[in-house]
Amino acid sequence: MFELPKINLKGKVSAQEWQTRVELAACYRLFVMHGWDDLIHTHISARIPDSDHLLINAFGLSFDEVTASNLVKIDINGNVIDPNCPFEINPAGFTIHSAVHEARHEDQCALHVHTNETIAIASLEKGLLPLSQYSMFALASMSYHDYEGLAVNHEEKLRLQEDLGTANFMLLRNHGALTMGKTIGDAFMHMYDLVRACQVQLQVMSTGMAPIFVDQSIVDGIKAQANIVHSGLTGGQKAWPAMMRRVSRQYPDFAD
Structure with missing residues (x-):
């Protein structure tokens, strides 16, 4: 039995940093609850408000071991801020997250998954198709990034940033998915929509029958509607407190 180092940062960091830590730890537990985790791989990162520092999971x-206190605080170059921190981070995971946080200062959170469904759809030439209401939200702000091997090449960062642009949803070819959000709740809701869209598309394709595609005019007009339904106080932040309560009931230690 290998015991984790016991860390308690409550009351030892700013209120803004602690709130970010609690919400980010909750998001990691939600990954487990939705089956989006991948052993110790993939990452969720969040910027501490009014700061250039990021929080990310310890490698x-x-x-289900991530807590508010054991999240690692780093700068944009991947340097661990606390010299007494007993943990390190995953360089491959940091390449992706540093790239998107560097390019998107207005966004607080980035989520990255390797689910079967997102990898499958990302590996199709036409990618995500307009087959469901869930796909409408994603297609309103979708981008793609071609596979370049393990994400440890610093030169890939610029291409990743250019491919992401202003999109909130990205399918990483042959790899998985990425979502961005102005809050942790918004980024989570974006990923929920994208994963569901990929699941539905695979189920439709598995029937072998001709699908009904949503008309492009509807796709083009969905962005304003998506911004109302799934962002800010009427979207991610409306659903997010309920998600936090779910985590509290199932994993009461997440906020330690």
Whole structure:
């Protein structure tokens, strides 16, 4: 039995940092609850408000071990801020997250998954198709990034940033998915929509029958509607407190 170092940062960091830590830890537990985790791989990162520092999971911890206190605070170059921190981070995961946070200062949170469904759809030439209401939200702000091997090449960062642009949803070819959000709740809702869209598309394709595609005019007009339904106070932040309560009931230690 390998014991994790015991850390308690409550009351030892700013109120803004602690709130970010609690919400980010909750998001890691939601990954477990939705089956989006991948052993110790993939990442969720969040910028501490009014700061250039990011929080990310410690490399080697399963997502149900992530707590508010054991999240690692780093700068944009991947340097761990606290010299006494007993954890390190995953360089491959940091390449992706540093790239998107560097390019998107207005967004607080980035989520990255390797689910079967997102990898499958990302590996199709035409990618995500307009087959469901869930796909409408994603297609309103979708981008793609071609596979370049393990994400440890610093030169890939610029291409990743250019491909992401202003999109909130990205399918990483042969790899998985990425979503961005102005809050942790918004980024989570974006990923929920994208995963569901990929699941529905695979189920429709599995029938072998001709699908009904949503008309392009509807796709083009959905962005304003999506911004109302799934962002800000009427979207991610409306659903997010309920998600936090779900985590509290199932994993009361997440906020330690």
